[in-house]
Amino acid sequence: MSLIVQKYGGSSVADAESIKRVAKRIVETRKAGHDVVVAVSAMGDTTDELIDLANEVTPMPDPREMDMLLTTGERISMALLAMAIKSLGMDARSYTGSQAGMITDARHGAARIVDVTPVRLREALDEGAIVIVAGFQGFNRDTKDITTLGRGGSDTTAVALAAALGADVCEIYTDVDGIFTADPRVVPKAHKIDVVTSEEMLELAAAGAKVLYIRAVEYARRHGVTLHVRSSFNNNEGTWVVASYDDVNDGENKGVTVEEPIITGVAGDLSEAKITVVGVPDVPGKAAEIFTVVASAGANIDMIVQNVSLAATGRTDISFTLPKSDGEKALTALRSSQPDIGFESLQYDDQIGKLALVGAGMRTSAGVSALLFRSLSDAGINIEMISTSEIRISVVTRADTLQEAMRVVHTAFGLDGEAEAIVYAGTGR
Amino acid sequence: MSLIVQKYGGSSVADAESIKRVAKRIVETRKAGHDVVVAVSAMGDTTDELIDLANEVTPMPDPREMDMLLTTGERISMALLAMAIKSLGMDARSYTGSQAGMITDARHGAARIVDVTPVRLREALDEGAIVIVAGFQGFNRDTKDITTLGRGGSDTTAVALAAALGADVCEIYTDVDGIFTADPRVVPKAHKIDVVTSEEMLELAAAGAKVLYIRAVEYARRHGVTLHVRSSFNNNEGTWVVASYDDVNDGENKGVTVEEPIITGVAGDLSEAKITVVGVPDVPGKAAEIFTVVASAGANIDMIVQNVSLAATGRTDISFTLPKSDGEKALTALRSSQPDIGFESLQYDDQIGKLALVGAGMRTSAGVSALLFRSLSDAGINIEMISTSEIRISVVTRADTLQEAMRVVHTAFGLDGEAEAIVYAGTGR
Numbered sequence A, B: 001m002s003l004i005v006q007k008y009g010g011s012s013v014a015d016a017e018s019i020k021r022v023a024k025r026i027v028e029t030r031k032a033g034h035d036v037v038v039a040v041s042a043m044g045d046t047t048d049e050l051i052d053l054a055n056e057v058t059p060m061p062d063p064r065e066m067d068m069l070l071t072t073g074e075r076i077s078m079a080l081l082a083m084a085i086k087s088l089g090m091d092a093r094s095y096t097g098s099q100a101g102m103i104t105d106a107r108h109g110a111a112r113i114v115d116v117t118p119v120r121l122r123e124a125l126d127e128g129a130i131v132i133v134a135g136f137q138g139f140n141r142d143t144k145d146i147t148t149l150g151r152g153g154s155d156t157t158a159v160a161l162a163a164a165l166g167a168d169v170c171e172i173y174t175d176v177d178g179i180f181t182a183d184p185r186v187v188p189k190a191h192k193i194d195v196v197t198s199e200e201m202l203e204l205a206a207a208g209a210k211v212l213y214i215r216a217v218e219y220a221r222r223h224g225v226t227l228h229v230r231s232s233f234n235n236n237e238g239t240w241v242v243a244s245y246d247d248v249n250d251g252e253n254k255g256v257t258v259e260e261p262i263i264t265g266v267a268g269d270l271s272e273a274k275i276t277v278v279g280v281p282d283v284p285g286k287a288a289e290i291f292t293v294v295a296s297a298g299a300n301i302d303m304i305v306q307n308v309s310l311a312a313t314g315r316t317d318i319s320f321t322l323p324k325s326d327g328e329k330a331l332t333a334l335r336s337s338q339p340d341i342g343f344e345s346l347q348y349d350d351q352i353g354k355l356a357l358v359g360a361g362m363r364t365s366a367g368v369s370a371l372l373f374r375s376l377s378d379a380g381i382n383i384e385m386i387s388t389s390e391i392r393i394s395v396v397t398r399a400d401t402l403q404e405a406m407r408v409v410h411t412a413f414g415l416d417g418e419a420e421a422i423v424y425a426g427t428g429r
Helices: A016-031 A046-057 A063-087 A119-126 A154-164 A199-206 A213-221 A245-249 A288-294 A324-341 A360-365 A368-378 A399-412 B016-031 B044-056 B063-087 B119-126 B153-165 B198-206 B214-223 B245-249 B286-296 B324-341 B360-364 B370-377 B399-414
Strands: A004-007 A037-042 A093-094 A102-104 A113-116 A130-134 A137-140 A145-146 A169-174 A195-197 A227-231 A239-242 A265-269 A274-282 A304-306 A316-323 A345-349 A353-358 A383-387 A392-398 B002-009 B035-040 B092-095 B100-106 B112-118 B130-134 B138-142 B146-147 B169-174 B195-197 B227-231 B239-242 B265-269 B272-281 B304-305 B315-323 B345-349 B352-356 B385-389 B392-398
Touching: A004 A016, A004 A154, A004 B195, A016 A063, A016 A227, A037 A119, A037 A154, A046 B063, A046 B239, A063 A093, A063 A137, A063 A324, A063 B044, A063 B063, A063 B092, A093 B063, A102 A154, A102 B272, A113 A154, A113 B286, A119 A130, A119 A154, A130 A154, A154 A169, A154 A213, A169 B352, A195 B130, A199 A213, A199 A239, A199 A265, A199 A353, A199 B360, A245 A392, A245 B198, A265 A399, A265 B063, A274 A324, A274 B345, A274 B399, A288 A324, A304 A383, A304 B138, A316 A324, A360 B198, A368 A392, A368 A399, B002 B016, B002 B092, B002 B153, B002 B239, B016 B035, B016 B063, B016 B130, B016 B214, B044 B063, B063 B092, B063 B130, B063 B138, B063 B146, B063 B214, B092 B119, B100 B153, B100 B315, B112 B153, B119 B130, B153 B169, B153 B214, B195 B198, B198 B214, B198 B352, B198 B392, B214 B245, B265 B399, B272 B286, B272 B324, B272 B399, B286 B315, B286 B324, B304 B385, B315 B324, B324 B345, B352 B399, B370 B392, B370 B399, B392 B399
Parallel strands: A004 A037, A004 A169, A037 A130, A093 A130, A102 A137, A169 A227, A195 A239, B002 B035, B002 B169, B035 B130, B092 B130, B100 B138, B169 B227, B195 B239
Antiparallel strands: A102 A113, A137 A145, A227 A239, A265 A353, A274 A316, A274 A345, A304 A316, A353 A392, A383 A392, B100 B112, B138 B146, B227 B239, B265 B352, B272 B315, B272 B345, B304 B315, B352 B392, B385 B392
16 A cells, blocks of 8 residues: 655645645545655744744743744644544544654754654554644654754655655645746746756755755655655646656656756745955965854855966955855954954955756756856846856856846746757757 | 742733743742742633634544644743743743643543653752643543643642642632632622632632632642632732641641631522423432433533422422533433433523532531521522532522622621621631
8 A cells, every 4th residue: 555645834724724625635645545644834824923922022032942832833733634634534643743753853943853763653554544743843862852843844754754654755735836947936937847856956945946945855865755746726746856867767656757857947046145255365275264264153155266366466365155144153253263364355245146057967968058158148147156066057146137047047948838948858878 | 948839820821921920920939949830821812712723623623633732722831931931040941741740541621630740840840940831731641642631720730730749839820819708790899818728619619719620629638739829910918728727727828827717708600500300200219310311411410409299299399400501411311211200391490590608617607597598588589499518508599689699698797898707706626
């Protein structure tokens, strides 16, 4: 018998009506003959409301108590969902993260899963029950405290359960039809992707795509879990996230066969800023010093560009991007280290936009960067920084040109609407 | 070192401001040198709101899931309270019913406490922390499910913790100054009682007094826990609920000495209805049949009156009172049993009021019932049923005369304002 894990986000269970609708879908899945395990988020904006309530009490809420507080959101929705399913005549039971065997470390607010021992869930499934699990939470064996998993926690819960239970698929339900080639609100001609590899999905998520959290995608990739991202408001096929395109062509996911596309999607990110360390002495070890200082301050460094030093000055500039929210602490740390590092000055630019072009086929296709740079330059958009990985090219532009840049690139690579991609090639394997 | 258990009800923790105020009070208690354990209810009307939410999903919510849902209310308030105390610089930790060792049977919605093993609480207290426990909830060892304790559950949690930890006192904080000689909204001249025995308190609570739940009072009585019912909005002494007046006069509760009053208070109850089974064959066993039928239907019988049978007819009438909410099922059960029992007809009267006069000294004082009947008859109020226990006399009147009856009786027994009670007598022990 097959086992399906389903995850429903906050917007899918925002009120009593939505919960009843989701319950019907779950019951239909069970009636189709599958064992069903559901990970559910808190209703609507509950988590944010609880955070606000805590901040009304104190500006610095204790982390252990914050986790105790926030985990009530998922408990409420899981209990209501189980009630709704039972009222439709099928057995359903809700389980907290602790009861479900979601064991984590002790880092409140951002706990890492260290083990998943779903003993009670298996027993319930063996008795034919539908299992509902509170997303976003776990349990630490040493302190015996409840923990939360941080952003994207419910996706991670679902994927972790799917891995531990050997599920055939992990369906992630959301309020859009799947993963799109670009954010449809920015690029109206974006279309839904049928299949994407988890490697590509990682790059898209890292580059700004919001539907799936990096952590959950990485967990899925590492444990070989197939994801299906789809809408909770209709029955359409969504986006399958698989280990590789070969899985698809071997017929493992029914009905979808694709040639490996060169370009899968375009992501945009306006949340970063750029820091330029000006006039760094061109001496071995200086770059290492700079990034050690910044990382020790807790800032997350993204793209790095070091310009060629001018022989005349013996100095060079080093630029890097980081989240705007980390800007202050990075600057503070650098200023304190100026005597040691010996740079001339610092520049801070929070008007940058980062565009990422992602595609598994990029590995084997030569003309991608050329087409990228040409299409942007034809549109009069200046590229300020470039960074690449095997399956991704990122460029930095001015923030106010980012969205236009996304549309231009989307069109240039044939991702618009239903049009055949100009640069599609065979898999060659 | 002394240990104080405090219980704060929903109105005391209705919002962030109230929570901060309660946190200050708790910290002051700790700074005065006491170990402090706090049982807390859900904020404001949270429990009722969660019940409404469940009923939006289904009219018959599953009991196990209902308990999972409702227990989130206390978890929210306990976490916020612990956060507030920590922000004032003192260590505080919140514990769920399960973590606090509140072991119950498996009756969801009305679980009975079978054991209290507060191991983690003792450890926390030994480390100097203030302990916050979610009221109203427990844990069943067999099913490993979370349970709720039913109405008055948070009071019961507090008293059970006080008993298990050997607390010196269990302070019940509420939004009134203590237990009053009568409901001040009905009897404006009612005053706060300084000391009352748990036996009297049981009668008052059973008779309609709303501040303390019967169950918690009974648990306190059985385990020898001293209660102090007071306001969370000021620092005034409230009402001490003790095992006997001797405890008080032995100086165990500082500052309060009283002679044993004959009458402690007057309670009124409009929630009952009266059923009269007319024309019951005057044959041994008929009364037993009637009450067996009614009890099997799940109705709670209160007062019973059987009139003397008329030799001529060989039949008698039996009247009894019960909660209005049980009226329908009792009538249905009786109608079905009419052929077997052989009564002539049923009368249902939901316009009754029940007045109870409570006082430990009633045992040794002869004139109480006489004064009761005379004062009511002087006021033109008719008594329809009478029922007594050692320390309580209950009478049934018309519902619309109940409140006036309460005022009349309150005055007749000298309970008004600060006036010396006319019938106070020495303890005689």
